[in-house]
Amino acid sequence: MIISIPVDEKSLESEVCISFGRAPYFLFYNLDTKESLFVDNSAANSQGGAGIKAAQIIADNKADVLLTPRCGQNAADVFKAADIKIYKSISASVQDNIHDFIDGKLSLLDEIHPGFHGHGGA
Amino acid sequence: MRIAVLSGKGGTGKTLVSVNLAAAAKKSIYIDCDVEEPNGYLFFKPEDVQEEISVKIPKVDNELCNGCRRCVDFCKFNALSYIKDKLIVFEEICHSCGGCIILCPERALIERDKVIGKIQRGISYGVKVNTGILNTGEASGIPIIKNLLMENQFQGDQVTFVDCPPGSACIVMESIKDVDYCILVAEPTLFGVHNLNMVYDLVKLFNKPFGVVLNKCLEGENPAEKFCLEKNIKILCKIPFNNELGLLNSNAEIVVRKSKKYSDIFTGLLEAVIREVQYEATTNS
Incomplete structure (x- = not known):
């Protein structure tokens, strides 16, 4: 199983990035082989539709689940089509989030925001 | 004037x-x-x-689409995604430029009218x-x-x-x-x-x-x-x-x-x- 997470830095000690679509990198962590792969998020600087493009990157890297603090509607639509489950991350390191996911402590993300679409958002 | x-x-x-x-x-x-x-x-x-x-938005024929993703890579607004051998069109994101339709080598995309509003005259x-x-x-x-x-x-x-x-x-x-x-x-x-x-x-x-x-x-x-x-x-x-x-x-x-x-x-x-x-x-x- 491959877990994907938006991250601020290319490290397992990094915090989970507060933004999904505009995160600088994505971590793909293979639970079976324990391998970590950090991928640049080429969607981060998109004028619009960053969430869609970012979700495409997650799907192309064959992730089964995504751990993220939040996710927009368009990206969620892509994940639904791709059968990728979205879990709500906690404010802790990437490593801790992976452990919590394995222990079944993370819950599915039930709040999908309608997107910021050019209005920033903190 | x-x-x-x-x-x-x-x-x-x-x-x-x-x-x-x-x-x-x-x-x-x-x-x-x-x-x-x-x-x-x-x-x-x-x-x-x-x-x-209405505006023109792309409509895909998934039978003809071979998944080359030229359209996905081209769209500057990221209105297209290709998931599980299927092209998805995000209609609200599309700016109706028609570029994806021109670029598709398989002619798998065609134009479709989408009503966005109306004009009243009197x-x-x-x-x-x-x-x-x-x-x-x-x-x-x-x-x-x-x-x-x-x-x-x-x-x-x-x-x-x-x-x-x-x-x-x-x-x-x-x-x-x-x-x-x-x-x-x-x-x-x-x-x-x-x-x-x-x-x-x-x-x-x-x-x-x-x-x-x-x-x-x-x-x-x-x-x-x-x-x-x-x-x-x-x-x-x-x-x-x-x-x-x-x-x-x-x-x-x-x-x-x-x-x-x-x-x-x-x-x-x-x-x-x-x-x-x-x-x-x-x-x-």
Whole structure:
């Protein structure tokens, strides 16, 4: 199983990035082989539709689940089509989030925001 | 002659000014480009004919699509994604450029019409009233504005008044780009000055001749007037803050058709604007 997470830095000690679509990198962590792969998020600087493009990157890297603090509607639509489950991350390191996911402590993300679409958002 | 009425925020009096100028001109064209919340028709109450407006968006034939993703990589707005051997089109994100359709080597994409709103046309005495209406939830009213302005462009003998959307974003730029003159409506507050400054920057950027109407004027200090004097901006007219005007306007009456006093104010404004446009035309020719 491959877990994907938006991250601020290319490290397992990094915090989970507060933004999904505009995160600088994505971590793909293979639970079976324990391998970590950090991928640049080429969607981060998109004028619009960053969430869609970012979700495409997650799907192309064959992730089964995504751990993220939040996710927009368009990206969620892509994940639904791709059968990728979205879990709500906690404010802790990437490593801790992976452990919590394995222990079944993370819950599915039930709040999908309608997107910021050019209005920033903190 | 085309005259746009704009302001940095809603509620300053764009519709009051443009509706009453159109009515004062007797034979004129009024175009409501505030497609997210058009309200000029509430005053004119024209008998309407409607036409639906649509945009072209791509439709995929998944039998023909071979998953090359050229379209996905091309789309600058990221309106396409390719998941589980299927192309997904995000209709609200699509800007109808048609690039994906041209690029598809398999001809798997075709154009499809998507209705985004409508245009209503009618007549109120001598005023031809055109209203753009964007359907709720649609992202951009620009295709409707393009339609509204295009179909009214050949009636050069009549004065056309363009009632703009509030603000200074793309949709306002689209509304003013072909006009001869811009009227900026401003409120007498600090917030009003901030909003006036936004549209002031915009009309300067577009190199349009312009003047300001100071609305809701009270006794005492008027920061918007001070701003105009400092920047040497032409003040076309001052409309007083007045109960009678407010009441008539809130009852959706066209004040120039109801009151001699306001008929005089707006006729005076109309004459001032026409003088300005003609002056611009002679000095620039």
